[in-house]
Amino acid sequence: MRDRFSRLASLSASLVLALFVSTTHLRAESMSPGQTNQACGSPSSIDDGWETASPDSVGMDEAKLCTIAARLTQRATTVHSVVVIRHGKLVFEQYFAGYDQPWGQPDGQYEFTATTKHDMRSASKSVTSLLVGIAIDRKLIAGIDEPVLKFFPDYAAVKQAGWDAITLRHLLTMSSGFKWDEARDWTDPKNDEPHLVTEPDPLGYVLSRPVAAPPDTLWTYSGGNTELLGNIIERTSKTSLEAFAREVLFQPLGITDVEWKNYKNGKLAAAAGLRLRPRDAAKIGQLVLNRGQWNGRQIVSADWIAQSITPRFQAVGYFGGTLFYGYQWWMGRSLAGGKEIKWVAAFGWGGQRIFVVPELDLVMMTTTAQYGQPKEGLAAMDILSNIVIPSVRDAH
Known part of the structure; x- marks a missing residue:
């Protein structure tokens, strides 16, 4: 990532x-x-x-x-x-x-x-997706077909042509179509991702991007999509993303030792800033495996989980093009014993992984330090x- x-x-x-x-x-x-x-x-x-x-x-x-x-x-x-x-x-x-x-x-x-x-790095994106689902469950957000600009009336002055057609669904599936490139070297001035870290107003930077393709036609991995989702949760819940996450997700899962880091500009890093114990990160996987339940309590709706882990796009350009993408969740398969086994996963830069294997009622979580390795x-x-x-x- x-x-x-x-x-x-x-x-x-x-x-x-x-x-x-x-x-x-x-x-x-x-x-x-x-x-x-x-x-x-x-x-x-x-x-x-x-x-x-x-x-x-x-x-x-x-x-x-x-x-x-x-x-x-x-x-x-x-x-x-x-x-x-x-x-x-x-x-x-x-x-x-x-x-x-x-x-x-x-x-x-x-x-x-x-x-x-x-x-957790970009595995934070998958957690942010769960929080969007909870916000919808709680009627804070009407649904994923709500237009993005509805939540940002204060940024009307930076609106570019084509943004009116972008919805939450497009942010969730990385198919919003606005121009974004974070596949370059971090020091490359054409890399958009560092702007999330350094811009005094990263939301303004994202919302001012020109639209390169009609929504729902081009898959492009973008932390900018996730940052908008995190801010939409903050605006609709009237609290910080971290406070909302603690109340509606972490506390019900019994996760008490958690951090959600800020960028250098002081803005919460919805796309990449989460820090968890590996055992607690595995609870996120178990929640998905249990269709939104933990210890018999429905934390996020089963429908949201089902929608989130339904393949929406081929993740072109990532890991040989063998992966699919849902609502900020990855889908793939492993070959074991001559049989293909499907799995769902949260991926984070450096090799952070939460794998969910429904067929085997299995969750595996790893943390590693393969930062920047091919x-x-x-x-x-x-x-x-x-x-x-x-x-x-x-x-x-």
Whole structure:
């Protein structure tokens, strides 16, 4: 993903390998409170709302899951966490020390445990989509076919031709059609994304973009779309996006240790600023898997979940064109045991991933530090497709 806000030159492959080999395996005697048994990934009990269980008790091969650390060593990949949920129970978690670029903190070596928050980066977009659904459920927003400009009458002076046709649906599906390019290098003056960080009025910047294609005809990945969605929630709820999220989503999920970071201009980063514990991020995946329910409580409507994870566009130009896009959620598939297994996911820059596998009643969450690497997210996909999915011994 291209939500890069503290980018430095990439470490050389040899340095990454050295850092990984020296820090991957934490010794059990030095584990801090909340850290798991690294040898077998047995979940900690930290009273965060998860019921824990052994992999064997939910139809998974524990020995296979315990090969994850060795697999990562073979690939010399800086992964910080792997969390696995099956049948609604936390069955595996493993954490690794390593290099990171955390938002607002120095780049460097960090240790990670079950109680350490991690940048979600663009996985924040998927959470913002859930918040849009909740706002619609609560009648704060009439629906996704509402015109975007209806919510921004104070920006009438910057309106460009074609914006009247853009609706919330188009923002959600990245098909709004306004000119936007964040696939360039961060320092390229033609990259639009840095303007979200540095502009005194980033909303004005987004709303003043010319329309390059009619809405619903061209898929273009754009943090600008998500920033507008976040601000629409703020304007309709009459509170900050973070406060709204805490009230309607995080508190019902039992998520208490959460941050939502601001850009340098002081504006909340709806598209990329969320920081969560990996176990809490996995709750987001479980919520989607349960069609909007958590512990029997309907937090977001089942219809919104169904609409959100319905493929709307081919994600052209991303990961070889094998992915589809819904309402700020990705859809793809893995090949395991000669069979295609479909999944839904939240993706964040650097390899942050929340995978939801409905067919197997499975959630997997990873945090990594593959920032700016050509094969970003490869480690998470490898673990999912070659270890976690194959470890399932049943299909129900």
